[in-house]
Amino acid sequence: MKSIEIRQQFLDFFQEKNHQIVPSAPMVVKDDPTLMFTNAGMNQFKDMFLGNKPIKFPRIADTQKCLRVSGKHNDLEEVGHDTYHHTMFEMLGNWSFGDYFKEEAIEWGWELLTKVFGVDKSRLYITIFGGDQADLMPADVEAEKLWQKWISPDRIIHGSKKDNFWEMGDVGPCGPCSEIHVDLRPDDQRKLVDGKALVNTDNPLVIEIWNLVFIQFNRKADGSLEALPNKHVDTGMGFERLAMVLQGKQSNYDTDVFQPLLQAIATLSAQPYGVDRQKDVAMRVIADHLRAVAFAIADGQMPSNNKAGYVIRRILRRAVRYGYTFLGFEKPFIHNLVPVLVNQMGDYFPELKRNQDLIVNVISEEENSFLRTLATGLTLLQKIIDDVKAGGYKTVKGSEAFELYDTYGFPLDLTELICRENGLIVSRREFDEEMAKQKERSRADANVETSDMIVVREDDREEFVGYDHLTTTVEITRYRIVKTKGKELVHLVLNITPFYAESGGQIGDRGILKSADGEVIKVLDAFIENNLIIHLCDKMPSNIHGKFKAIVDEKLRRLTANNHTATHLLHHALRKVLGSHVEQKGSLVTPEYLRFDFSHFKKMEAEELKAVALEVNRMIRENHQQELFKDIPIDEAKELGAMSLFGEKYGDLVRAVRFGNSIELCGGTHAQSTGQIGLFVIRHETSIAAGVRRIEAITADAAEAFFYEQHETLSELKTLLKNANDLPKAVQNLLDQNRDLQKDLDAAGQKIVNGLIDGLKAKAKNVDGIDVISQRLDLTSDNAKNLVFRLSRELNNTLIVVGLVQNNKPMLMVTLTEDLAKSGRLNAGAVVRELAKEINGGGGGQPHFATAGGSNAEGLDKALSRAECMI
RNA sequence: GGGGGAUUAGCUCAGUUGGCUAGAGCGUUUGACUGGCAGUCAAAAGGUCAUCGGUUCGAUUCCGAUAUUCUCCA
Numbered sequence: 001m002k003s004i005e006i007r008q009q010f011l012d013f014f015q016e017k018n019h020q021i022v023p024s025a026p027m028v029v030k031d032d033p034t035l036m037f038t039n040a041g042m043n044q045f046k047d048m049f050l051g052n053k054p055i056k057f058p059r060i061a062d063t064q065k066c067l068r069v070s071g072k073h074n075d076l077e078e079v080g081h082d083t084y085h086h087t088m089f090e091m092l093g094n095w096s097f098g099d100y101f102k103e104e105a106i107e108w109g110w111e112l113l114t115k116v117f118g119v120d121k122s123r124l125y126i127t128i129f130g131g132d133q134a135d136l137m138p139a140d141v142e143a144e145k146l147w148q149k150w151i152s153p154d155r156i157i158h159g160s161k162k163d164n165f166w167e168m169g170d171v172g173p174c175g176p177c178s179e180i181h182v183d184l185r186p187d188d189q190r191k192l193v194d195g196k197a198l199v200n201t202d203n204p205l206v207i208e209i210w211n212l213v214f215i216q217f218n219r220k221a222d223g224s225l226e227a228l229p230n231k232h233v234d235t236g237m238g239f240e241r242l243a244m245v246l247q248g249k250q251s252n253y254d255t256d257v258f259q260p261l262l263q264a265i266a267t268l269s270a271q272p273y274g275v276d277r278q279k280d281v282a283m284r285v286i287a288d289h290l291r292a293v294a295f296a297i298a299d300g301q302m303p304s305n306n307k308a309g310y311v312i313r314r315i316l317r318r319a320v321r322y323g324y325t326f327l328g329f330e331k332p333f334i335h336n337l338v339p340v341l342v343n344q345m346g347d348y349f350p351e352l353k354r355n356q357d358l359i360v361n362v363i364s365e366e367e368n369s370f371l372r373t374l375a376t377g378l379t380l381l382q383k384i385i386d387d388v389k390a391g392g393y394k395t396v397k398g399s400e401a402f403e404l405y406d407t408y409g410f411p412l413d414l415t416e417l418i419c420r421e422n423g424l425i426v427s428r429r430e431f432d433e434e435m436a437k438q439k440e441r442s443r444a445d446a447n448v449e450t451s452d453m454i455v456v457r458e459d460d461r462e463e464f465v466g467y468d469h470l471t472t473t474v475e476i477t478r479y480r481i482v483k484t485k486g487k488e489l490v491h492l493v494l495n496i497t498p499f500y501a502e503s504g505g506q507i508g509d510r511g512i513l514k515s516a517d518g519e520v521i522k523v524l525d526a527f528i529e530n531n532l533i534i535h536l537c538d539k540m541p542s543n544i545h546g547k548f549k550a551i552v553d554e555k556l557r558r559l560t561a562n563n564h565t566a567t568h569l570l571h572h573a574l575r576k577v578l579g580s581h582v583e584q585k586g587s588l589v590t591p592e593y594l595r596f597d598f599s600h601f602k603k604m605e606a607e608e609l610k611a612v613a614l615e616v617n618r619m620i621r622e623n624h625q626q627e628l629f630k631d632i633p634i635d636e637a638k639e640l641g642a643m644s645l646f647g648e649k650y651g652d653l654v655r656a657v658r659f660g661n662s663i664e665l666c667g668g669t670h671a672q673s674t675g676q677i678g679l680f681v682i683r684h685e686t687s688i689a690a691g692v693r694r695i696e697a698i699t700a701d702a703a704e705a706f707f708y709e710q711h712e713t714l715s716e717l718k719t720l721l722k723n724a725n726d727l728p729k730a731v732q733n734l735l736d737q738n739r740d741l742q743k744d745l746d747a748a749g750q751k752i753v754n755g756l757i758d759g760l761k762a763k764a765k766n767v768d769g770i771d772v773i774s775q776r777l778d779l780t781s782d783n784a785k786n787l788v789f790r791l792s793r794e795l796n797n798t799l800i801v802v803g804l805v806q807n808n809k810p811m812l813m814v815t816l817t818e819d820l821a822k823s824g825r826l827n828a829g830a831v832v833r834e835l836a837k838e839i840n841g842g843g844g845g846q847p848h849f850a851t852a853g854g855s856n857a858e859g860l861d862k863a864l865s866r867a868e869c870m871i
Numbered sequence: 872g873g874g875g876g877a878u879u880a881g882c883u884c885a886g887u888u889g890g891c892u893a894g895a896g897c898g899u900u901u902g903a904c905u906g907g908c909a910g911u912c913a914a915a916a917g918g919u920c921a922u923c924g925g926u927u928c929g930a931u932u933c934c935g936a937u938a939u940u941c942u943c944c945a
Contacts, residue, residue, distance in 0.1 A: 442944040845891090
């Protein structure tokens with residue numbers, strides 16, 4: 001059975017059981033600070049389990065794109081070396097939110113696997129939660145009994161809390177889980193060892209394929225468990241593993257999920273897959289990482305140098321490095337594989353197809369830049385190796401390898417490989433020490449101590465009223481203390497709030513909370529965590545139980561609104577001027593300025609930028625009123641023509657904002673009418689990644705200030721240039737004149753020098769067999785330098801000392817002709833230092849030419865007269 | 872967010888105890904050879920050594936700040 005059919009049958013099966021089939025949520029997580037990427041199927045439903053969000057469908061099934069590369073689940077370094085770890089994979093899952101429970105979940109799981117997919121029952125084993133003394137939890141006999149309807153009791157295993165009790169975090173919903181394991185070993189091996197003994201022992205052929213989680217408890221802060229009124233089911237089955245089982249393979253990479261990619265890599269590298277172990281690992285790494293990176297880019301996450309973007313960059317670079325080292329790819333190649341992936345998965349994941357060009361471009365650019373990094377690293381490493389060899393040593397210092405890695409991004413294993421080829425070893429111990437120091441520094445800096453959320457009063461809904469009110473009376477529902485870098489701040493949650501929390505690129509509101517007795521708490525920021533609006537405050541209120549007046553800083557809010565609305569107008573104008581391939585890739589809206597990233601393949605021309613700015617300003621002057629569509633279904637919004645962005649979840653009610661022809665889905669705060677923006681000015685247009693441009697712009701007060709600043713600079717220039725009509729031409733003339741004058745000056749100086757040469761030559765005085773010329777000159781130091789260099793070229797066996805005064809400061813110049821300098825009898829540096837004593841100065845230079853400056857011009861003549869004593 | 876680098880000609884980069892009249896390769900222009908192109912040879916043009924401040928007799932070089940950028944860690 002083809003993998004595409006497997007996915008479809010899974011979804012069809014649950015659809016028949018009245019499940020709502022929803023699309024995969026984006027792999028990139030935007031509104032949960034504890035998570036960078038979706039790492040399990042349940043992520044997009046977390047808020048429903050927590051009770052922070054209402055349940056829309058009691059039964060849901062989907063396939064979820066997941067990425068496990070950081071945090072608790074970090075498989076990155078394993079990937080490729082074995083047959084079943086992946087960075088990106090699909091998790092098939094079915095959910096019940098307060099609807100069916102263990103009985104149906106178990107029955108359907110069994111039915112799908114054995115009847116629909118036809119998995120051999122004699123190869124299946126079940127684990128159930130075996131109870132835990134410390135938690136006073138009995139075994140999950142309920143599940144065990146239900147399983148016994150389908151499978152013989154001796155194939156059911158009691159598992160530990162570690163394997164069979166699922167918890168989301170330290171507190172919150174949790175419950176026992178039941179796993180289905182399958183034994184894929186050949187029959188002869190199965191006869192030798194019972195598969196039951198190999199369950200949960202990391203055997204690559206006796207593996208878990210489906211985990212059914214029964215959420216029935218709530219873990220409280222004191223560690224105790226209480227039964228939930230609503231019980232949920234959360235299941236997850238690895239799609240790639242399922243394909244392996246159903247296609248009778250022994251490796252995920254042998255299924256049709258990976259084979260097309262692996263074959264394409266084999267063709268590109270002109271080397272077969274399945275022959276050389278090391279090369280196979282490299283090919284698996286590339287195939288896996290390409291999937292992860294392509295999906296991440298499709299979800300709007302570009303490779304970059306921090307946070308989530310950095311994780312993506314690292315994955316891609318790991319693939320490039322394996323290709324470079326083991327398959328001999330020295331030019332970008334991974335981007336060539338994108339069409340294969342799109343062809344294979346683009347039907348079910350249309351975002352891949354839609355962004356294909358972007359993905360190819362971004363990957364290609366990243367490959368190039370990393371290959372450049374490698375090239376610089378290779379030069380540096382060669383230098384290190386040469387030094388080590390020259391010194392007769394055998395070991396490259398760990399600190400040097402670390403510097404290569406840390407500062408220049410050159411991978412350690414490559415350093416080691418090249419060193420080995422040169423008969424050298426790298427001190428791994430020193431490297432690890434340096435790495436530990438680096439980590440310590442970062443940890444010390446990022447050290448944030450967060451206490452538990454303390455609940456002040458129960459209030460499950462925290463409502464945002466800030467669209468209509470900037471001031472409201474509020475009460476504190478929860479708080480916690482946060483310590484970072486010795487500073488103590490407070491997180492407050494309110495029953496209702498006028499503060500807009502950072503979202504959709506718009507940063508959080510600032511303002512104050514004022515208590516009844518006049519105490520003022522500053523609100524420094526507001527952001528969303530697990531669907532709660534957290535207010536970052538500078539201190540704890542003395543009475544947290546009282547009522548407060550929450551006041552949003554109105555001016556900042558207004559400026560932010562201007563910039564947000566201007567962002568929409570900009571988006572609209574860009575599509576009008578450049579074309580509909582322009583899509584938003586990122587956005588930042590602050591009171592000070594706005595930043596808009598969008599897909600476009602080349603630098604914008606000056607005329608295009610102007611056309612965009614003109615269009616935006618035209619829409620501002622047309623003074624379009626804000627039209628708001630609150631809580632409309634997403635399909636309805638699309639019919640209105642709203643541009644949809646990343647991150648909306650299926651079935652959500654959305655908010656759409658319209659100004660004239662610009663309609664966007666947006667939860668942000670906006671100007672009442674576009675006229676309020678006043679003026680829009682683009683400040684910068686730059687590239688941030690291949691195929692992605694960034695525009696930074698300002699509006700209103702800031703734009704006005706910018707305009708006047710420019711105007712004043714221009715006025716000053718005009719005044720300076722005597723009100724020239726054509727300012728640029730006047731400046732050009734000045735520059736031309738300046739250059740001509742400089743040339744004339746040089747020529748004149750040369751003439752003076754020419755005129756002085758013969759006279760100076762005649763002044764030579766022979767002292768102990770050396771000619772000495774000592775003369776005070778009225779020249780600039782440049783001309784004097786010219787002069788003495790000419791003299792030293794034209795003469796032999798001569799010491800030339802020249803003195804001059806420039807800006808009231810005396811200066812000495814000592815030159816030896818080449819033969820005299822080589823003879824070693826004199827050293828210009830030594831001579832100039834001695835003579836400089838007379839002018840209260842010091843100096844130095846090279847053996848044949850040295851200069852000195854000083855503060856006592858009176859002593860210059862004495863210095864010159866002492867020249868012949870230097871012999 | 873923290874650490875470490877980088878910024879020198881149009882491009883890629885050299886440039887060590889601070890003083891070598893700032894260099895190389897590629898590219899550009901001109902000339903010569905050639906029937907033309909390609910090519911070879913020769914020559915030339917092209918630099919506020921990122922910006923601002925400090926130390927010094929003297930700063931591309933040392934120190935500090937800013938900007939841009941790379942990279943590692945979180």
